[in-house]
Amino acid sequence: MDTEKYTGILRENGMKVTPQRLEVLRFLDENRIHPTADDIYRTLKKDNPSLSKTTVYNVLDILSKYGLVEVLTISGTESRYDYGSTRHQHFLCTSCGRIVDIHIKGLCMDCMPEKGHKVEEVHGYFKGTCRDCLKGIGG
Amino acid sequence: MDTEKYTGILRENGMKVTPQRLEVLRFLDENRIHPTADDIYRTLKKDNPSLSKTTVYNVLDILSKYGLVEVLTISGTESRYDYGSTRHQHFLCTSCGRIVDIHIKGLCMDCMPEKGHKVEEVHGYFKGTCRDCLKGIGG
DNA sequence: TATTACATTGTAATCATTACAGATTAGGTA
DNA sequence: TACCTAATCTGTAATGATTACAATGTAATA
Incomplete structure (x- = not known):
């Protein structure tokens, strides 16, 4: 342990x-x-x-x-x-309810809005149907 | 009316x-x-x-x-x-709690994860300190 | 080991949301 | 216009996640 x-x-x-x-x-x-x-x-x-x-x-x-x-x-x-330090995004499956980690290269973390706001965190998430549910495995 | x-x-x-x-x-x-x-x-x-x-x-x-x-x-x-049909993102000010609409060109809505998941919604939001709070106007 | 501030526990309270049943009404029809 | 019926509205009670709080226990330091 x-x-x-x-x-x-x-x-x-x-x-x-x-x-x-x-x-x-x-x-x-x-x-x-x-x-x-x-x-x-x-x-x-x-x-x-x-x-x-x-x-x-x-x-x-x-x-x-x-x-x-x-x-x-x-x-x-x-x-x-x-928990976990690596930066990643989340995908919520609306069929089975699981939240899957996804790693997307190309999501513009650096496209900050230029309006004078100070951005401290960037969050992104996706909703849809996960691979397993599409295959008929999930709920 | x-x-x-x-x-x-x-x-x-x-x-x-x-x-x-x-x-x-x-x-x-x-x-x-x-x-x-x-x-x-x-x-x-x-x-x-x-x-x-x-x-x-x-x-x-x-x-x-x-x-x-x-x-x-x-x-x-x-x-x-x-309410409102135009696609936009949200910015939550951790100082005053307001949610500000922001419009970001360049946020990659099309960078879908290629893992077999079917994406139906893309959400993005930012946290930080808004312009007004930075200026000392907000809470 | 003794001390002390902080952490844990269990219960009760809070707050957003939902369930439900009875009263009301929107929209169609004679 | 008056009526019908399913859908909607209302108020209360229930639910479920989270928080408040006070008493007990314990980690870290001297």
């Missing part, structure tokens, strides 16, 4: 190290599925029955404040959490 | 015409501020005290199903509704 890996990540970013933070971070790192807070909570609670959902929200909150996770509001009612 | 304008829009799109739909559509057309459902509800209730918030949600739902309004989930907890 890569406890040291995640301990290092937390320390390097100036966060206190706790078992709950290690577990959430590890889950996000090993499961790049843009989970909801509840997904994380239900999974981690199996091996850690005393885990509180509030703690999951607290940990996700601090991780996003420190820039380690990105909060996605692509699918409406609930937030999804994305 | 452009009642006929909005009556026509509803009829042309195959929707039944009701006073509530006319009012919501007019509000969205005349106030391009990406309002929340509650913004719309509170404003319209002044001149129409019997208006129900459920009706506002129902109207927004049917308008979006018929493609007349776009639902934005850019700012997290609540949906915002955007």
